[in-house]
Amino acid sequence: MKNFKFYRFADLKRKTQQRIIIVSFLLFPVMLLIVFSYLPLTQLLLYSFTDWNGTSRNFQFVGFENYAKLWQDPEQFAVLKVSLYYIIGTLIQTALALYFSTILSFKVRFKNFFKAVIFFPYLINGVAIGFIFLLFYRGGGMLDVVMQLCGLGTHIHKWLGEPRVVNWSIVATSIWRYMGFMFVIFYGAIASIPSDIYEAAAIDGANAWQRFWFIIVPSIRQVIFVNLVINISGALSIYEMPYIMTGGANGTKTFLMNILDTAFKYNKYGVASSMSLVLLAVVLLVAALQKAVIGKEEKVQ
Structure with a gap:
């Protein structure tokens, strides 16, 4: 001591x-x-390597049996196909958010008003949005009334009843809700680009499209990548909108809804665990592919 x-x-x-x-x-x-x-x-x-039912203290090790069941079950591939609708919606959402953020980054009349209008849906609770669009899409609802006033009455569908239309209806709702989140991120990234770069481009005779493609896009490339990863991950694991609006009916059941049904409705926690890990692997694979593509483009440049 x-x-x-x-x-x-x-x-x-x-x-x-x-x-x-x-x-x-x-x-x-x-x-x-x-x-x-x-x-x-x-x-x-x-x-994921057991047959646990969620309540029993005793469960048996089954190895890769749960994963083999997933591979042999055609229903799992069917629900994964539903995710393609949301991935396409994510690309549309990214394009729209980038378009509006680019326009509103420059001098535009009522700019603050338009920014508020675009971002406001993201502040609304998702459950409330689901019920609002249930009324919006129902027969004789607001959408049908507007289409009739515009002379498009012959193109009215059962927006949440026809299998070939229902997924696009939910995707449109998702785009409306989440576009504001991407818009804010893009707007902040574009605002950080020094103004003298635009001035130099204008002196060189660059038009609006050239300023966007050769200045804005390269400057916020990483932000676009992060946004795509976040939104594609969300598209693969979407649950809230289809559950509220259709309950998974008419071919709208997503992979995450199937996981929750397997676990809590059928008490197959081992199978549900393997499904969750497959979903995680798909999300990581998508992120790795996007990163590899962007890395190759940066090396070429």
């Missing part, structure tokens, strides 16, 4: 102080990440 020295924080070297501060700030977030993300993911992986 005679050789023991008590060091004050101020007496420590600067690098040691920095390390202590960094570890102190990171300790709690890392613990939360491990407890609420990595441990549940590990447990999910273990359950």
